Amino acid sequence: MRSGKRAAKLTAVHPAESRPAVDLDDLNNRLGYFVRRVQVWVFQDFIRRLSGVDLSPAQFSVLVVIGANAGLSQSALAATLGIERARLVRLLHGLEQRALTQRLDDADDGRRHALHLTRDGRKLLTRAKALAAEHEAALKEKLGPERYRMMFEAARGF
Amino acid sequence: MRSGKRAAKLTAVHPAESRPAVDLDDLNNRLGYFVRRVQVWVFQDFIRRLSGVDLSPAQFSVLVVIGANAGLSQSALAATLGIERARLVRLLHGLEQRALTQRLDDADDGRRHALHLTRDGRKLLTRAKALAAEHEAALKEKLGPERYRMMFEAARGF
């Protein structure tokens, strides 16, 4: 029912009985507080659902971006995802030890590494993307379709 | 201009010139990815703005909730904020060393500590709340009022 009318006021996501009767005071007026709560739920659900492929949200995002941008540099990857270059080094080291990614020498610039997925990396990423889609569906169900759509429209592209 | 018409499609939050030309692929369809990016921005801005009172987002939320619920237990506080009880111990230890909070014996239950703010704690919290309000205004400006309102309506109560 794609309504043209204003949707009914949204209520709390968590059932009342699981919420302690404690006054949040100013936190009720802090968007960041609720964004943080959503993000914590997202990470917990994501990590649980991707435990079979043993990928953290950060590792998943790294594989996705390398998969769609073969040959990009670590600096470009770090800047894209907002990860510190220093942290990316260890993260890639872990993925490389599992033979999911490769660091090849860049032909044009001797300082750079050209990042690629291995055959195993591509296969694992395919499985991981399917699990990530299940997580996305769970998030949509948790929020409800109206709230999910609204939050996505507001957050997309940030 | 409170429009009854559907708002124009929202565009990316960050200026184009600061965004690397890298394909995010599936991440464009993961709400959690963008929620995470918003949350990282929120934490960075919050920490910077509250550096004068030296309070992290977690410490601020603890002070706010104790301030509005004097005498509550550590378990209730931890459950309310979604913080591990074990972590709350160290967090409160730090606040207590700065003479911002107190752990008093609970009259009814010998296991519990009744949490209170000290006089200094209340004074610091007043300053911190003013800074947090400035942070909130900055977030609203960063998102734009329409996007801010939409995200808040979707996330509130989570």
Added chain:
DNA sequence: TATTGTTATACTCTATAACTATA
């Protein structure tokens, strides 16, 4: 038996600074 607060451990994330090699 269950709950509250506590200690301890391990791992991840974040933020820095400094180093090297290349440009």
Added chain:
DNA sequence: TATAGTTATAGAGTATAACAATA
């Protein structure tokens, strides 16, 4: 001199498990 990758460090956050005191 600036950039790319690396190493190292310190402080937070997260997730557990186990324990003593109390209910």
